[in-house]
Amino acid sequence: MKLYDCQIAPNPRRVRIFLAEKGVEIERVELNIAEGDNLKPDFLAINPRGLLPTLVLDDGTVLDECVAISRWVEETWPNPPLMGTNARDKAFIESRNRHMEIDGFMSVAEIFRNSHPSFRDRGLPGLSAVPARGDRPVLRAAEFRSRSASVRRW
Numbered sequence: 350m351k352l353y354d355c356q357i358a359p360n361p362r363r364v365r366i367f368l369a370e371k372g373v374e375i376e377r378v379e380l381n382i383a384e385g386d387n388l389k390p391d392f393l394a395i396n397p398r399g400l401l402p403t404l405v406l407d408d409g410t411v412l413d414e415c416v417a418i419s420r421w422v423e424e425t426w427p428n429p430p431l432m433g434t435n436a437r438d439k440a441f442i443e444s445r446n447r448h449m450e451i452d453g454f455m456s457v458a459e460i461f462r463n464s465h466p467s468f469r470d471r472g473l474p475g476l477s478a479v480p481a482r483g484d485r486p487v488l489r490a491a492e493f494r495s496r497s498a499s500v501r502r503w
């Protein structure tokens with residue numbers, strides 16, 4: 350089993366935090382996104398999306414997406430449970446995770462990808478940046494930030 354990782358990138362970090370909370374060690378292969386390691390043919394043969402984190406299981410199954418990898422870890426090492434143990438908690442955690450990803454993370458990623466020159470042709474290989482039209486991603490990120498400050502804690 351191998352986890353394709355990148356120390357400087359936020360999505361791989363989410364999985365590293367999840368693994369640390371679980372106390373689970375997985376062999377890691379460090380790729381340097383800044384140098385384009387993730388866009389080289391060797392890695393694109395593993396994950397054609399060219400995105401990290403990517404986990405390759407012992408049976409050859411390739412999992413990408415932080416939440417999918419975390420789900421696999423949660424089911425494989427159930428303790429301590431991090432994704433809820435009953436219907437209410439599982440649904441609550443899933444809903445908060447989607448708020449964070451869709452409202453927060455994606456809007457910030459759109460701003461970054463469409464405005465930072467280093468990320469012109471990144472995100473998905475071959476898909477170039479589209480200069481942001483209007484301020485919608487900025488407004489979405491600000492809305493998420495203000496809503497998060499007042500969200501009910503559990």
Ligand SMILES: N[C@@H](CCC(=O)N[C@@H](CS)C(=O)NCC(=O)O)C(=O)O
Pocket residue numbers: 358359360361382387399400401402413414415416468471472473
């Ligand atoms: N939705 C994906 C996002 C993965 C993603 O965008 N990863 C970034 C690092 S934070 C990446 O691999 N970028 C490669 C690039 O920009 O070339 C997930 O949750 O894992």
